[in-house]
């Protein structure tokens with residue numbers, strides 16, 4: 314196990330925040346995880362588990378140990394009449410996995426094309442896009458408890474997946490290193506083209522027969538045309554979650570704002586956080602080097618050498634103004650460290 318000290322994290326977080334890690338350790342297999350957890354020096358240090366860094370806001374230098382998870386490998390464990398079961402190392406790039414599945418005819422995650430980051434972080438917030446969430450294809454994951462070094466598996470129920478949420482973002486936050494994820498992918502595709510602009514894009518692509526390959530390409534085209542590329546403009550995608558309010562609150566809101574953007578949710582009505590932020594006049598606004606994207610009020614961006622704290626303070630201001638105007642408290646989707 315190689316331990317590095319005072320390592321820059323600038324290239325390891327999609328906001329491009331210039332923060333550093335006091336200690337930096339990379340683990341690429343179970344033995345290295347075991348060596349790490351049995352190292353007494355790290356037992357009392359603050360810990361940050363790092364994947365691709367695309368859902369993180371580093372407010373300050375990290376005065377502890379950053380554990381970069383690099384487990385690789387995509388293995389077809391078994392197949393039955395309907396499904397392929399794929400075990401994937403936590404350090405594999407998510408989009409690379411989607412491309413592997415599309416090329417091999419494993420259906421189910423094509424709508425999740427081009428989401429940045431690594432496979433090990435996907436269960437953290439039950440990643441989702443274009444009508445599909447990780448939980449729709451999730452079979453199980455393997456993880457090691459940091460303090461005891463104990464290995465265990467988590468079933469879908471134990472992960473407690475919800476909208477952009479799981480047990481790993483709550484009571485088990487920072488307690489387990491996820492080392493692999495097993496997905497259950499379909500042999501016959503249930504194509505999901507109803508969400509967002511997929512149908513429109515497929516038409517524009519002039520595709521004869523729609524399949525997982527064309528859906529993946531449509532999602533890639535839409536995302537490339539809509540979302541800022543973190544390599545060009547530092548950002549972490551949607552900064553806030555879409556809040557869910559009760560039916561009653563929704564009717565009240567709609568009576569005042571007939572154009573409110575909303576979606577049905579299991580437990581009420583989901584309101585587009587971007588719409589709320591836009592209504593408060595934030596779209597395109599900057600405070601110093603931190604700003605709200607001019608086309609996407611939900612995307613906060615690093616317009617220069619913004620510090621993590623500048624971006625955090627901007628997010629506080631947005632939270633306050635949405636709370637004041639709508640009495641709705643936004644929740645950050647991005648993990649603030």
Ligand SMILES: Cc1cc2nc3c(=O)[nH]c(=O)nc-3n(C[C@H](O)[C@H](O)[C@H](O)COP(=O)(O)OP(=O)(O)OC[C@H]3O[C@@H](n4cnc5c(N)ncnc54)[C@H](O)[C@@H]3O)c2cc1C
Pocket residue numbers: 327361362363364365366367368369382403428429430431432433434435437438439440441442489490491492540541542543548549550551648
């Ligand atoms: C342009 C852009 C678009 C995006 N679009 C979407 C989208 O459509 N849908 C969506 O859901 N998300 C989206 N995201 C957010 C992000 O891509 C996902 O949340 C992704 O899963 C983060 O992966 P990561 O490896 O970069 O995680 P990191 O940012 O490295 O980590 C995120 C969290 O997971 C923890 N973590 C990471 N790896 C492990 C592990 N192996 N074990 C335990 N904990 C771990 C970290 O400690 C941290 O709390 C977008 C981000 C960007 C920049």
